[in-house]
Amino acid sequence: MMNPVWTFLIAGPLLWVASWAWALYSNYRAAKLSGLPILISPFSPDKLPYLLLKVPLRPILETLLPFPGVVVSIVGWEVRDKYRIHERYGPAFILVSPDKNELWCADPDMTQSILSRRRDFPQLPMTITIMSAFGTNMLTSNGEDWSRQRRIVGPNLNERISEGVWSESMTQAHQMVDYMLRQPGGASAETSDAMRAIAINVLGEVGYGQSKPFAPLKLPRDPNADLTYVEAISLCAELIVVAVFVPKWLMRLSWMPDILKTLATALDKLPGLTSKMLEMRRKEGVHLSAAAGGKMNDDFMSMLVRLSDAGKGGDAAGAAGGKQSLTEDEIGGNLFLFTAAGFDTTANTLTYAMTILAATPEWQAWMQEEIDQVLGKGDDDDARNYVAVYPKLSRCLAVMFETLRLHAPVPHIGRSIPHPTSIEVRGKTHQLPGRSILYINETCMQVLPSIWGADSLEFKPSRWIEPGGELGAEKLVTPERNTFLPWSGGPRVCPGQKMAQVEFVTVMAATFSRCRVEPVAKGARRQRRRRRD
Numbered sequence: 001m002m003n004p005v006w007t008f009l010i011a012g013p014l015l016w017v018a019s020w021a022w023a024l025y026s027n028y029r030a031a032k033l034s035g036l037p038i039l040i041s042p043f044s045p046d047k048l049p050y051l052l053l054k055v056p057l058r059p060i061l062e063t064l065l066p067f068p069g070v071v072v073s074i075v076g077w078e079v080r081d082k083y084r085i086h087e088r089y090g091p092a093f094i095l096v097s098p099d100k101n102e103l104w105c106a107d108p109d110m111t112q113s114i115l116s117r118r119r120d121f122p123q124l125p126m127t128i129t130i131m132s133a134f135g136t137n138m139l140t141s142n143g144e145d146w147s148r149q150r151r152i153v154g155p156n157l158n159e160r161i162s163e164g165v166w167s168e169s170m171t172q173a174h175q176m177v178d179y180m181l182r183q184p185g186g187a188s189a190e191t192s193d194a195m196r197a198i199a200i201n202v203l204g205e206v207g208y209g210q211s212k213p214f215a216p217l218k219l220p221r222d223p224n225a226d227l228t229y230v231e232a233i234s235l236c237a238e239l240i241v242v243a244v245f246v247p248k249w250l251m252r253l254s255w256m257p258d259i260l261k262t263l264a265t266a267l268d269k270l271p272g273l274t275s276k277m278l279e280m281r282r283k284e285g286v287h288l289s290a291a292a293g294g295k296m297n298d299d300f301m302s303m304l305v306r307l308s309d310a311g312k313g314g315d316a317a318g319a320a321g322g323k324q325s326l327t328e329d330e331i332g333g334n335l336f337l338f339t340a341a342g343f344d345t346t347a348n349t350l351t352y353a354m355t356i357l358a359a360t361p362e363w364q365a366w367m368q369e370e371i372d373q374v375l376g377k378g379d380d381d382d383a384r385n386y387v388a389v390y391p392k393l394s395r396c397l398a399v400m401f402e403t404l405r406l407h408a409p410v411p412h413i414g415r416s417i418p419h420p421t422s423i424e425v426r427g428k429t430h431q432l433p434g435r436s437i438l439y440i441n442e443t444c445m446q447v448l449p450s451i452w453g454a455d456s457l458e459f460k461p462s463r464w465i466e467p468g469g470e471l472g473a474e475k476l477v478t479p480e481r482n483t484f485l486p487w488s489g490g491p492r493v494c495p496g497q498k499m500a501q502v503e504f505v506t507v508m509a510a511t512f513s514r515c516r517v518e519p520v521a522k523g524a525r526r527q528r529r530r531r532r533d
């Protein structure tokens with residue numbers, strides 16, 4: 001009889017291979033019913049060992065296993081590949097792996113069906129786990145809970161706050177220019193830190209009523225320092241994945257970097273800081289109601305407090321039986337989401353734009369022509385008039401759109417397919433397998449030559465401007481439906497879209513009315529801002 005150890009050593013791997021092959025085959029059979037092209041990966045993209053190893057092992061994997069299925073299983077493939085794999089395998093295909101199937105869609109018509117059917121294609125479980133770490137919020141909710149939060153929060157993120165965003169972004173950008181021009185030779189390696197500082201300071205002011213003068217952003221790295229609410233929330237938002245998956249005791253070990261130790265402190269302090277801020281806001285509200293005829297601050301936090309308290313009270317909103325209110329957990333969660341969703345996205349867009357403009361002086365001059373026409377040079381009082389000035393800065397907005405077209409901060413939109421469901425595209429029905437996930441690949445759709453032309457990979461902001469308009473009154477091109485989705489689309493479209501646009505345009509206008517940017521010699525890792533003549 002065979003020794004049990006040998007039996008285990010031989011049978012174990014055989015069983016593992018058999019279950020791997022069976023899982024792959026079952027998923028393949030389910031995917032085949034869709035009638036969509038199929039790519040196969042022997043690895044499950046989301047399984048922990050592969051999740052940790054696939055990026056460092058990418059050069060080896062792609063050399064030894066140069067199959068499209070393997071390429072697509074490595075995170076960020078769409079950013080590297082652009083449109084090549086979709087061009088070869090079609091606008092939608094299914095990646096089959098032993099764990100589950102992934103539908104990758106770069107088809108505007110299929111995208112339309114997916115985005116409009118939010119109940120059939122809810123948020124990914126992983127997104128919910130990560131983003132609800134600090135309370136339930138709009139992004140992590142589905143069904144009725146999502147509708148209620150969206151109805152309450154969404155409208156308040158739009159035009160109401162734009163003037164505040166414009167004014168704070170203008171202040172921040174002018175302080176940033178002053179700071180940069182003070183550096184020796186106007187050269188600085190802090191472009192990204194500067195843009196991140198502007199993004200967080202605007203969120204701090206508009207979101208939480210906490211204004212702060214500009215200084216390039218350095219995340220707090222002292223676990224014993226007193227953290228402010230904005231510092232704690234921005235650190236948690238920045239390191240959200242670590243915050244969710246790494247236990248606090250591990251972050252605190254003596255050999256861990258200071259930033260992780262500080263994150264552990266922030267995680268401990270955030271709930272208390274949130275309650276304190278909310279309490280202060282409530283007290284302030286009472287004070288202001290007496291002194292200012294019932295008026296409260298108009299920042300995002302005040303708005304959430306007001307809505308939640310109105311919902312609990314005996315007024316009309318309260319009478320709606322909770323339909324118009326948020327729980328304390330939802331207030332905390334949506335406050336966190338406000339930073340988590342609005343910080344890096346806006347900061348990265350600004351950083352990409354500054355860097356690209358430094359490398360393309362011709363587009364800088366093109367945008368400056370408009371800024372000079374609309375604002376004149378310098379920090380003029382007229383420039384502070386949002387209503388009069390913002391709509392005239394079409395080229396600045398075109399630069400944002402073109403930056404987002406080529407470098408979307410959210411490179412794909414993920415959804416789950418919990419149950420088998422069918423989807424109709426151009427008269428053809430596809431049966432999608434259940435227990436799968438889908439990704440809308442806007443990174444690809446935004447550069448498809450069939451939609452954007454042969455120069456689709458070129459940075460060319462003028463493609464967004466209707467020809468023949470007068471400078472300062474030029475109109476923006478509306479792209480074909482679902483071909484430009486940096487803010488997603490359908491009912492779950494990003495509610496912070498207008499805020500990000502106003503902030504971006506203001507920073508461009510304020511910066512380039514006073515200086516131009518240029519790269520400093522390769523290797524120096526710096527960017528130079530020069531005062532304009």
Ligand code: HEM
Pocket residue numbers: 138139140150157337338339341342343345346349409410413414485486487488491492493494495496497499500
């Ligand atoms: C350039 C800047 C931005 C980009 C590219 C961006 C992109 C996106 C995208 C793609 C989504 C959809 C995610 C999904 O459905 O899975 C989204 C959702 C969201 N964004 Fe933004 N965003 C930006 C700025 C902001 C700002 C400034 C805020 C608010 C301060 C914000 C708040 C939100 C919220 C609350 C959601 C969830 C909406 C829902 O699920 O109904 N975003 N954003």
